[in-house]
Amino acid sequence: MKTYSLNQLGRYPIYLKLLKEFFDEGVDIVSSPLIAKRLGYSEEQVRKDLQNVASEVGRPKKGREVKQLIEDIETFLGYRDSTSAVIIGVGHLGAALLNFPSFSEMGLEILAGFDTDPKLLWTRVGGKEIFPVAMLKDILPRLNAHIVIIAVPASAAQSVAEQAVASGAKAIWNFAPTHLDLPDNIVVEDVNLASSLAVLSHRLNVALAKEEKK
């Protein structure tokens, strides 16, 4: 079975976004070199990535059908059959995620929020009802949501993650700036802004040093 590196997987949504732009502009056919140029990737990488998920072969001198490619990538990424999620932590970040419009495009339905703040409970944020965290184990199994999004402060993250797992969560999308220690069979994906910033800073330093040298 073909395996995909995590970097490679992360590129597909980027292709998808660009392809949809092409589609909206009425472009029917795209070639790998064209995509590569737009995204700053190498031609070969794009070609290999697309080969891996395309249902049809490309045509020499032309490329591939935009519409078909969009379908193929969406199918591959699972955007076509939606998964359910809930979010724990409805502070600034959690509210932003609840109001984020693109998740449903990606096949992710956020069904509800959880928090401990009495002011928030039983209200609606982004159209979704907010329940107390203590009710997680009653509500989560009923919602049949596999994915739990964690957007609480770092200090509370491990604890709510454990509650989520105990309530049947299979995957944790962790926005808290801390490492979660969970059983091996639980999928944990970190959105670590500190890591992203570290990469940015380092690249900026390299760039500034290069500029100085000139």
Added chain:
Amino acid sequence: MKTYSLNQLGRYPIYLKLLKEFFDEGVDIVSSPLIAKRLGYSEEQVRKDLQNVASEVGRPKKGREVKQLIEDIETFLGYRDSTSAVIIGVGHLGAALLNFPSFSEMGLEILAGFDTDPKLLWTRVGGKEIFPVAMLKDILPRLNAHIVIIAVPASAAQSVAEQAVASGAKAIWNFAPTHLDLPDNIVVEDVNLASSLAVLSHRLNVALAKEEKK
């Protein structure tokens, strides 16, 4: 000069976070295998990563000094001399970022926000004043901020990014779900939730398939 892969760079903030937890618990000395176990990394990877930034050699049978290691990583990541940034787009996400407490720990000072919404202008969000985007080219050079954080809708992202670059931005931290096409000498770091979600979904599917097989 030693080069660092982007993956490796992203691990340092994670080490740092864990080391600070150890420090708070009064732990003086840590070994690579211990860190590896806590984070789910291999022992060798941790050792190599730490060797690359540590100012002192580790001691057999003991490990390394937590305090020194924290200093070394913070120095390496540039947390010790802070960089300035501004943020464009003060919607849900932008406001969440303006209220995010950890940035100053990471040496990132967000000095101001920019938006086009008249209701927001000249107010304060997260303690930072909000200016009109049109004033970017007047204000940004005066603030001497190299980093511009973009948190506007995808449709506006390319345009504000170009304005930021024209106003002197050297690095763009892009939270908009779109690819930005900017000059090569500008550092662009994307925070792409779609990519992160794609990785999560794929890993979840693999995990669920494995469970089924049992």
Added chain:
DNA sequence: GAATAATCGGTAAAGAAATATGGATAAACT
């Protein structure tokens, strides 16, 4: 209708990154 140019697909090579190995050293234990 032949020549040219652009793209594809498959395979090979190169390059990076992670992991394993082996000797050395310092602490802990007997």
Added chain:
DNA sequence: AGTTTATCCATATTTCTTTACCGATTATTC
């Protein structure tokens, strides 16, 4: 004090990812 054990560092190996190459194919041009 000597032996054992845990960890270090340096180097080698393996594995994974990306890039390069090359023949085949099909539009386009003359």
